[in-house]
Amino acid sequence: xxxxxxxxxxxxxxxxxxxxxxxxxxxxxxxxxxxxxxxxxxxxxxxxxxxxxxxxxxxxxxxxxxxxxxxxxxxxxxxxxxxxxxxxxxxxxxxxxxxxxxxxxxxxxxxxxxxxxx
Numbered sequence: 075x076x077x078x079x080x081x082x083x084x085x086x087x088x089x090x091x092x093x094x095x096x097x098x099x100x101x102x103x104x105x106x107x108x109x110x111x112x113x114x115x116x117x118x119x120x121x122x123x124x125x126x127x128x129x130x131x132x133x134x135x136x137x138x139x140x141x142x143x144x145x146x147x148x149x150x151x152x153x154x155x156x157x158x159x160x161x162x163x164x165x166x167x168x169x170x171x172x173x174x175x176x177x178x179x180x181x182x183x184x185x186x187x188x189x190x191x192x
Contacts (some may be wrong), residue, residue, distance in 0.1 A: 085165070093121050100147055100163040103192055107148060116150045123149040123160070127179040140157075144176040152188075161190045 085097035097100045110116045133167040148161040162177070181189055 078183070085168075096147075097163065097165070099165070099192075103148070103161070103163050107150060111150070115154060116152055118149075118151045120149040122147065125180060125184060127176065127183060142176075144180045146180075147192075149187075155188070157189045159190060160184075160187050161192050163192045 085099075087161050088095050088098060088101050090101055090104065093104070095104060104121065107116065107119055112120050122145050124143055124145045126141055127144050130141040135138060146160045147163045148159075150159055150161075151157070152159050158178075164173075177189070
């Protein structure tokens with residue numbers, strides 16, 4: 075584990091197992107999920123899965139508008155629930171207006187996936 079630098083929210087970016095995490099809290103959750111996967115309770119753990127919320131398009135003037143994406147912290151299959159779970163590790167400071175909008179768009183488009191804030 076290697077400490078990288080402190081960010082504007084006071085969190086410390088860290089590296090573990092070749093992945094870069096945004097905070098110590100996110101690293102702890104990753105370690106918990108690794109243990110759950112080793113115990114066989116979850117499977118298919120993904121780190122920072124990316125979802126398209128809206129595809130890119132051209133407006134009336136022909137200007138290209140980029141796609142809107144959401145990158146979660148984790149995605150895994152919960153064997154007990156027989157359900158896909160997407161998690162985002164959040165503190166009060168990181169629940170920005172932009173995050174809330176992306177969360178709502180994600181839930182609207184990917185309603186078949188359980189969304190959790192940890």
